């Protein structure tokens with residue numbers, strides 16, 4: 001096919017607009033890196049979507065962290081065990097390995113990622129691999145590779161194979177110049193961590209691929225997530241998970257943030273439900289592709305106060321980590337998630353009292369089991 005004709009065809013496709021008024025999917029990334037002669041004239045890059053009657057075939061990257069195992073178990077209840085593949089670069093513990101499909105996947109290896117998507121006929125991808133805020137500051141070059149280069153691989157594979165792609169963002173995508181109380185969806189985003197910078201990049205790249213190529217990109221900015229049965233991976237909000245372990249085990253906790261540090265937080269069940277709800281939302285209900293979601297907002301002192309109602313001997317002391325404190329001081333204090341509530345009906349179930357009761361019940365029953373053994 002003559003190159004001039006190809007270029008004219010590409011240019012004319014770039015000018016087309018769908019009825020909704022947004023930019024049509026026009027220029028798959030493969031166009032940019034390959035010889036035009038290799039592209040079949042009748043190629044349709046977004047024809048691989050599954051019929052609505054079918055279950056999605058799901059891949060979760062970075063699935064062995066704080067959130068991935070819970071997400072897999074939640075999605076397997078909905079779509080069937082064998083339709084949800086968990087992946088990571090680490091060896092899974094036995095109970096995870098036995099609970100459903102697990103596969104090795106390094107998101108920095110593009111061919112490996114593509115092979116998994118093709119061989120397993122994946123249609124939905126939840127991209128959880130990342131280095132979080134505190135570990136990211138301790139290893140900037142690895143964070144840059146995993147959070148930025150890895151994301152590029154995921155975007156390209158998702159676009160090439162017509163996947164629906166979920167990428168979580170975070171309260172950490174905002175910075176000291178953002179409005180902090182409350183923080184709306186659209187405002188200044190000048191984060192000062194490599195984690196935050198990489199997440200703003202992910203939001204913008206995902207939205208760009210949506211407008212430019214029609215990639216079905218969906219993104220939620222999570223608050224700090226609190227889970228009972230999984231450990232956090234090195235973030236600034238980790239204290240709000242560890243405090244429950246220590247309250248039940250030792251009756252005391254040393255906090256690495258100041259008592260007055262207010263941050264948005266969410267219980268994991270709400271987080272996983274929000275994630276599935278936005279993935280299942282009809283495309284026409286989404287006025288944006290990146291939404292804030294929120295549940296509650298509290299300080300270490302307020303959390304300790306609530307724990308005291310259940311564990312009267314509980315004591316909290318403070319030994320501030322300057323790196324984490326500086327990060328927390330630049331993040332939102334309250335998150336405005338009114339667009340998610342309006343567009344696709346987001347509603348959280350867990351406020352601070354329910355969170356504390358649930359977490360203490362979980363750890364309390366675990367420690368009673370441990371004592372009995």
Ligand SMILES: NC(=O)C1=CN([C@@H]2O[C@H](COP(=O)(O)OP(=O)(O)OC[C@H]3O[C@@H](n4cnc5c(N)ncnc54)[C@H](O)[C@@H]3O)[C@@H](O)[C@H]2O)C=CC1
Pocket residue numbers: 061062063064065066067068087088089090105106107108127128129130131132146150168169170171221222223224225226231232233234235237
């Ligand atoms: N946990 C939280 O409070 C929040 C999490 N998020 C986002 O949710 C996602 C999941 O978070 P967590 O489970 O807490 O993270 P985590 O840090 O606990 O787990 C991340 C996983 O990524 C894996 N990973 C690292 N390098 C990789 C590579 N090259 N290829 C494949 N996997 C790799 C790690 O082995 C790890 O299991 C992340 O993108 C995070 O930014 C957003 C806001 C809050």
Ligand SMILES: CC(=O)[C@H](N)C(=O)O
Pocket residue numbers: 132133134170171172195222223224225234235236237238
């Ligand atoms: C809020 C997050 O993104 C994460 N938990 C972190 O503290 O880095």
